[in-house]
Amino acid sequence: MAVVAITADERAAFKRCRRAWDLGARTRRALEPVDTPAPIDDPAREALAVHYFPGMWAWDRAIVRPLVLKAAGAAAPFVERYVDWAAALDDFEPLRVEFDFDARVPDPGGDGDLAAPDGRAVHYQGRVNALVVDGDGAHWLLAHRFGPWTDADVLRLDEAAATAAWAWEQTFLDATVHGVLYNELTPEGRFRRTRLRLSRGAVAQAGLQLAREVAEMLAPELALYPTPGPYCPTCPFVAPCMTAQDGEDPEPLLALDFRPRPPEVLQEGRLGGATWGVGRGAMPARFAGDDRP
Ligand code: SF4
Numbered sequence: 001m002a003v004v005a006i007t008a009d010e011r012a013a014f015k016r017c018r019r020a021w022d023l024g025a026r027t028r029r030a031l032e033p034v035d036t037p038a039p040i041d042d043p044a045r046e047a048l049a050v051h052y053f054p055g056m057w058a059w060d061r062a063i064v065r066p067l068v069l070k071a072a073g074a075a076a077p078f079v080e081r082y083v084d085w086a087a088a089l090d091d092f093e094p095l096r097v098e099f100d101f102d103a104r105v106p107d108p109g110g111d112g113d114l115a116a117p118d119g120r121a122v123h124y125q126g127r128v129n130a131l132v133v134d135g136d137g138a139h140w141l142l143a144h145r146f147g148p149w150t151d152a153d154v155l156r157l158d159e160a161a162a163t164a165a166w167a168w169e170q171t172f173l174d175a176t177v178h179g180v181l182y183n184e185l186t187p188e189g190r191f192r193r194t195r196l197r198l199s200r201g202a203v204a205q206a207g208l209q210l211a212r213e214v215a216e217m218l219a220p221e222l223a224l225y226p227t228p229g230p231y232c233p234t235c236p237f238v239a240p241c242m243t244a245q246d247g248e249d250p251e252p253l254l255a256l257d258f259r260p261r262p263p264e265v266l267q268e269g270r271l272g273g274a275t276w277g278v279g280r281g282a283m284p285a286r287f288a289g290d291d292r293p
Pocket residue numbers: 017018019020226227228229231232235236237238241242
């Protein structure tokens with residue numbers, strides 16, 4: 001039986017506006033506008049995955065750099081500046097890159113795991129940019145954030161990272177995550193690294209809070225209402241939402257201008273994807289040059 005998969009994005013959507021979440025989440029109606037473009041690759045993020053690929057970390061950086069810049073494409077100048085900046089800060093060893101976690105969500109009211117009303121298991125799924133180990137043997141999540149710098153208090157309250165740490169520990173039971181290394185990269189090419197330690201209590205609390213919220217998301221009698229906010233102008237459901245607010249039926253509009261979201265496709269050759277290893281094995285052929293040692 002398929003599981004109910006909750007992601008960080010869909011959890012955030014639920015907390016932002018239940019109406020938009022109900023229409024768009026894969027666990028709900030899973031709709032998207034008919035003109036939604038196909039997802040595009042993020043070459044800078046992919047280049048960082050090559051840069052931090054564990055199987056190449058011990059290689060001469062002069063050999064790795066061309067592979068990183070090849071993956072970066074048009075973003076190569078930006079990524080090259082980052083690589084030069086990060087050289088003095090990367091005092092760790094990467095263990096995984098762009099690796100997925102998949103954790104059973106506990107039952108907030110009992111000792112076992114949460115089950116959906118139809119009996120299916122409930123999983124929290126997501127991806128971390130990298131897991132690294134420092135010189136003291138402590139494990140840290142490395143989280144890339146592209147965009148303007150984030151306020152320090154917002155970073156300290158970042159529930160997605162704390163929940164990822166909890167989920168990582170649930171997925172790999174011998175793991176203990178000591179904190180998060182936030183790697184901020186602005187469009188102008190400014191970079192910042194922030195090290196935030198996570199207490200054991202913070203990691204446990206992240207799992208408990210996730211369990212409470214997911215139980216609420218799955219409640220059969222869940223009330224669905226809109227929560228207008230500054231994000232509404234970019235909401236894909238603004239037209240049917242306004243129709244519903246006028247007391248009219250939005251279903252004809254949803255049938256005309258929206259379609260079911262296509263299933264998520266595993267990207268063949270994605271760094272960290274399940275189609276090839278992330279240890280010290282081979283890297284994808286499309287990044288492999290004749291100059292591999
Ligand atoms: S337009 Fe705003 S209130 Fe309406 S569904 Fe979208 S996010 Fe919610």
